[in-house]
Amino acid sequence: MTVSSSKVLRNVLREEAFYFFTSIGNYTGQSAASLEEFLQKIKDIDNKSLEFHLFREDFEKWISQTLGDNKLADEIKILRGQKVVGNALRDRLYFIVSRRLKELKSPSFPR
Amino acid sequence: MKLKGQEATLDDLDWQILRLLQENAKQTYAEIGSQLNVAHSTVYDRIKKMEEQGFIKKYEAVVDPEKIGLPHITAQMTITTDPKETERIAKKLTKFSQVLEVSASFSEQIVVIAKVVAQDQAEMHSFIAKSIAPLPGVLRIRTAIVTNMYKEERFCLKPRENAAKKRNNL
Numbered sequence: 001m002t003v004s005s006s007k008v009l010r011n012v013l014r015e016e017a018f019y020f021f022t023s024i025g026n027y028t029g030q031s032a033a034s035l036e037e038f039l040q041k042i043k044d045i046d047n048k049s050l051e052f053h054l055f056r057e058d059f060e061k062w063i064s065q066t067l068g069d070n071k072l073a074d075e076i077k078i079l080r081g082q083k084v085v086g087n088a089l090r091d092r093l094y095f096i097v098s099r100r101l102k103e104l105k106s107p108s109f110p111r
Numbered sequence: 112m113k114l115k116g117q118e119a120t121l122d123d124l125d126w127q128i129l130r131l132l133q134e135n136a137k138q139t140y141a142e143i144g145s146q147l148n149v150a151h152s153t154v155y156d157r158i159k160k161m162e163e164q165g166f167i168k169k170y171e172a173v174v175d176p177e178k179i180g181l182p183h184i185t186a187q188m189t190i191t192t193d194p195k196e197t198e199r200i201a202k203k204l205t206k207f208s209q210v211l212e213v214s215a216s217f218s219e220q221i222v223v224i225a226k227v228v229a230q231d232q233a234e235m236h237s238f239i240a241k242s243i244a245p246l247p248g249v250l251r252i253r254t255a256i257v258t259n260m261y262k263e264e265r266f267c268l269k270p271r272e273n274a275a276k277k278r279n280n281l
Contacts (some may be wrong), residue, residue: 003256014245014247015241015245017245019240019244019245021236021240024232024236024254024256025188025235025236025239025252025254025256026249026252026253026254027239027243027249027251027252028241029191029243029249029250029251031244032243059148104229107273
């Protein structure tokens with residue numbers, strides 16, 4: 001089933017945003033209410049937060065269940081399986097999300 | 112017990128009764144009276160007045176969750192807040208059944224401190240992520256999960272020995 005870019009790229013409600021934690025109950029104060037904002041936040045967020053959420057499957061759940069982009073969620077799932085950590089994880093995650101963002105924004109992608 | 116306009120004050124006997132009730136709220140009026148050398152009817156009158164005046168807020172059973180087989184974890188949550196939103200956040204927290212205590216404190220920044228319970232770590236995290244982090248004005252949250260509890264008491268009155276001796280003419 002083809003996903004519409006307008007749905008994936010929309011701004012979600014405050015309650016549906018992604019909240020970055022570094023461990024159980026420890027909120028960094030950073031959140032993302034859209035895929036675009038998510039991409040900006042993963043550039044600077046603490047590595048611990050990226051590792052915490054990746055291995056809890058939080059990224060793929062939010063992208064799939066809230067934004068509705070199963071393709072991107074599947075790519076992140078593959079990344080999780082590769083056990084990448086630290087700055088390498090940040091770089092890979094940034095690459096995957098920015099590539100998908102570019103694809104979703106392209107004029108040929110269904111709106 | 113005296114009434115000064117709308118404001119009530121406690122005398123020595125009231126303090127003694129309160130202290131005994133804090134030790135064991137299931138004591139009878141007669142048992143309390145015999146310890147303080149006063150009639151049970153006096154104890155009854157004093158307790159009723161203290162209930163009506165709000166000095167005694169409630170009586171409750173303190174349940175041990177582990178004894179009754181209820182798995183749970185407790186955490187102390189410190190929320191750094193936007194000062195404009197501190198009170199609103201604190202009041203909102205009081206509405207959640209998972210939150211047992213809420214207080215505000217000012218050190219380097221204004222923080223709201225809350226004691227939270229959940230069935231397990233997953234439920235604790237989900238509650239904080241979905242219900243607390245999204246509240247407007249929440250800047251950061253630090254959560255410490257309690258691993259060992261060494262003492263857990265409510266504020267307790269100290270014995271007022273001199274007052275008791277004076278009243279009993281000892």
